Amino acid sequence: MSTVLDTSKLADMLKSKRGNKGLRAVAAEIGSVSAPTLSRIEQGKVPDVDTFVSICKWLKVSTEFFIIGQSNSESHLRADKELNKDTVDMLVKMIDMAYNSK
Secondary structure, eight states, X not given: OOOEEOHXXXXXXXXXXXXXXXXXXXXXXXXXXXXXXXXXXXXXXXXXXXHHHHHHHHHTOOGGXXXXXXXXXXXXXXXXXXXXXXXXXXXXXXXXXXXXTO
């Protein structure tokens, strides 16, 4: 099974955490990413690996959180038709946070 980056989820989380901050301010917080690059990612473009890892660290989520087509807890949860998408996303985020807090 191939893996694909969920650029929509990445863009949404980036926009959400950025809030009212400007792209330059967020780029400075992240450190190794430019404001134009953040703008492209918010538009759904695929970042390079180093940028992706830096943004994930800033978002405080695992890189796996944005991977589609991976055999992990997320794929099992998404297969359950009784859970809505928001519940699944929150459960996955909680699991990722638990693993990242070690």
